[in-house]
Amino acid sequence: MVPLFLLLGVATFATPALLRLRPQMAAFLAVIPAAAGAWLRWRVSQPAPVEAAGWASSLGVRFSVQTDGLAMLFAWLICGIGALVFFYAAAYLERDSRVGRFYSYLTLFFASMLGLVLADNIILLFIFWELTSLSSFLLIGYDHDRAAARDAALQTLLVTGLGGLALLAGLLMLATAGGSYELSELVARRGDLRGHSLFHPALLLIILGAMTKSAQFPFHFWLPSAMEAPTPVSTYLHSATMVKAGVYLLARLSPVGSETPLWTGVAIVGLITMLTGFVMALPQRDAKRMLAYSTVGALGMLTMLIGIGTHAAIYSAMAILLAHAFYKASLFLLAGAFDHATGTRDVYEWRGFWRAMPGPSVAALLAAGSLAGLPPLFGYVAKEQVLGFLWELPAGGAALAAATVAGICSVAVAGMLALRPLAGDPREFHAPSLSLWGPPALLSALGVLGGLFPAWADRWLVGPAARAVTTEAAGSKLALWHGFNVPVLISLGILLGGAALYHRRAYAQEIAASLQRVSRWGPERAYGIVLGSVMALARVGTRFLQSGKLRNYMLIVLLTTSGLAYHAMFARGGVSLHTDWLNLSPHEALLAAVMITAAVAALLFQSRLAAVVALGVVGLGVALLFLLFGAPDLAMTQFVVETLTVILLVLVLYHLPRFARFSSGRARLRDLAVAMSAGSLLTLSLLALQGFQRSDALSAYFAQTSVPEAHGRNIVNVILVDFRALDTLGEITVLAVAAIGVYGLLKLRLKSGGQE
């Protein structure tokens, strides 16, 4: 499995170059998801064991993948819809010069989403989870010239990123409780897990992460905002795959979490989300926002079913998931095609589609029919399964009622999206090309196929996925006709109610619009307030801490450091001073005297150049001290550093005005106090260090191993370049960044005309 992801990583970085050379190749990139899917089909045989490759095994991080039915259902969706979206986007973004970047992000997303559903190691899962958030951010902000796109991208990143942090904490706690970093083992040890004190906090945090990702109430608001993204992105990320990552995780952990109070909470959150989504879809005018809200509703239904957690519930959820992926992706892609054709996404501006473009209209009708749950489409089969399940569920009355309301609303939404635009005379139009409506038509056809042959869907996709989660005895199976029973009656009622709602849509919209006025005070508002206050706090903090005056920076740094250090020193019972350092030999005393004199002189000199030279004397004195106490390496370095420092200081001095007194006497006194406190801190800590019992274990270790293991007799250098090379690598990186920072600051000032 590792080579697949390495190849996808290469593809991510290779696509921009390829598309710059051959822009017309974009449609062929659909090969990437298609080939990955084919490879998976060829590699995976059921039941597949967990496959692992070492990574940072000592930290519990392994590249381990699980290819059971649940993972494969998601993987097929990611690869299949991915191939269609990759193909579609080429036509959608025709003549866009940044198409290379777009495909790079899209490939990154494809790889991370595939990794997310296949990962068995929780750290691996988390990494891919965050990568999907990141690529979602990049893709929503693709049109980065528009402020709305940037805001929406940021909103998504903040909401899902916050959820990601909760998820990480939750996963780590779960791993601590279960003693394993592998999902499969955690699920197997669920009995021990449930007794652990960390179990409930961990589960709560994981649920929070899943809720933000899958746009559950009250985090649902980011999904409609994310519609600022190009339509292929909305189709792929925000309807078919990424938003279902949370659903996936909940389903994966359903054996661990079900039958706990928190899991009931999941079901309730799902129910609220389902109602919110479908009701809020009604008053929208923008086709994509309407679809987004109905996606929120569908995600709510999935979450609710997983929260119920029985085998039949998971089975129904998987059926809905599959049906939703087909019809919603198709509707999104068609909305993009219609947007191209008419130049607007306002569904009330759409008319005359039947005469202008019969082909796409049929595709839209089939997809919308699936959304509405019309027989013999797959949406109907799935909905029938859910209604049948809820009917037989003890105490499922509330869920059944909510599902009925949601169903009625979705029928009306389907009518507004696909039925209303058919009538009337077409206005100025250019009919979409086949590459824009072919992919959605294929998805609509799959919906028909699934409806006519539900046994196939059961056997290949839905059944294995549900069995991967729960092993209880299977209940009813997907079928077009279960016989004449109550769910059929409810279905009929939903269709009639939906038709009535569609007929009286102006009235329904007024109600929904007034609800929307209420929701203006909802979570999105809270998001705005929180974001605004964080920004205000940051501004105040920046103004206080980053005044732009070097003196203030030094004051803050020195006072904070010495304050904290003094506190630590005296809170631990003070320092014991040792006086054995007082037996100085004459040449040491002389050196000390020279250094003290030079330091005082540096303060008193009226010429800057003289002050620099005096500081140089202090530095050279330090170097001599190193030499006296047996550190030739340090001494040598110190000598050269002193030389170069003098050169740099002279260069800087060139820019300063002549020596003058700018600060008041009081400010100088304050500076004196700060300098004294910082200086005494250093002196005190050096004296305190004399009294410490030092452990010689490290020195002995390095002395013993330096030659046999690192082939070097200079222990200092061996530590720097071998034993502790990672530290050195970090340090030289910092050095490089600092130098580039200096360069940037100086060049920037030059360009602005030498102005301060």
Next chain:
Amino acid sequence: MTSLILATASRFLFPLLLMFSVFLLLRGHNQPGGGFVGGLVAAAAFALYWVAFDTKTAKRALRLSPVTLIATGLLFAIGSGWMGILEGRPFLTGEWTMFEAPGLGEIHLGTPLLFDTGVYLLVIGVLMLVITSLAEETRE
């Protein structure tokens, strides 16, 4: 204010300092020295050139741009770390090869030397970047 004495002296000192810096780099593993101090000495050599002549001459003597030196140095350091990975060991594990060189005795050659060379190049680059940018601003 070019001084003839300084200019003439630095023409002789410059190669000596550079050779000394390489000497420090190479002996660092067994004797006092190493990439850091070697880089500092080399940078001092170029700085001497700058004091004796001007920024342009010093830059020409450097041949490569300081930013290139920084990037090359980092690449050397990181690349030396990858050698260990290719052998299936953790990042930055020292890999050694030993051979008999005529007249020099046994030579131990390892990735830490590559790492140290990276440090050496980076230190030269960093210092020259700072010195030349400051010096160029002084001229304006």
